[in-house]
Amino acid sequence: MISEQSRADAQLLWDYHQMHHEPRPCSVAIGLGSHDLGVADTTVDLYKRGMMPLIAFTGATSPTTQERMPRGEAVHYRERALELGVQSSAVLVESHARNTGQNISFSKAVLEDAGAKVSSMLLVSKPYEERRAYATACKLWPGVDLVSASTVMTIDDYVAAIGSPQLVVDMLVGALQRLLVYPKLGFTVGQEIPDPVEVAYWRLWQAGFTSRLLEVK
Structure with missing residues (x-):
């Protein structure tokens, strides 16, 4: 839950x-x-x-x-x-x-x-x-x-399609981490990340939604 x-x-x-x-x-x-x-x-x-x-x-x-x-x-x-x-x-x-x-x-x-x-x-x-x-x-x-x-759908629809709320949130957290890390590695251009989004990201990380995170040195 x-x-x-x-x-x-x-x-x-x-x-x-x-x-x-x-x-x-x-x-x-x-x-x-x-x-x-x-x-x-x-x-x-x-x-x-x-x-x-x-x-x-x-x-x-x-x-x-x-x-x-x-x-x-x-x-x-x-x-x-x-x-x-x-x-x-x-x-x-x-x-x-x-x-x-x-x-x-x-x-x-x-x-x-x-x-x-x-x-x-x-x-x-x-x-x-x-x-x-x-x-x-x-x-x-x-x-x-x-x-x-992309396919127009709500997060609830996507969770229903995937069948795992945990996995969906893990993927959201992993995707946000890449937006933070990849510009420094030269893979992407930077994106402005609003403070409330970044705070939500760290809170989800601390809550254990971490299976899709990269190991960053």
Whole structure:
């Protein structure tokens, strides 16, 4: 059971991790691979709404996706998109990336090889990874107009989908830690973190929501 304070703190982090961008037409959408097929579904929805003519799905496998997506996250995403009616010619696959930085840089190379001219990008991720994906793309692909997107849902809906409140809060805390640490390592641009969000983060850390934290020296 999560306390009322922890629930309120988790809500603060959930809201902060999302960029709250309004989707608008872009050159391409990049769907970031993960365990969550909802990323593929949301990317397809944006495509059908005429938000972009081309999709690039990116991602290899990880310990959490090896069993569910043995052919690779991007490959399974592409298969999902085709099932939902997207033309094969509109979907590119980058199947080697194993982290967000590689998602961006490897996708950039695939799009360049395909001759795609990219001036703007819809960056589709899990809800709690919007901001980190955005900060990573700003670092690795400067000059491109970035629009963040994810499945529109509440934190309660996401907890219901994952099935573990503890794990969801752990992921929110881990994602916030990366926003604090990664700019110093050169992985992302910095993001302004409001004081109430940072206080909530430390309170959740102290409450034991730590399974997704990095070991930082």
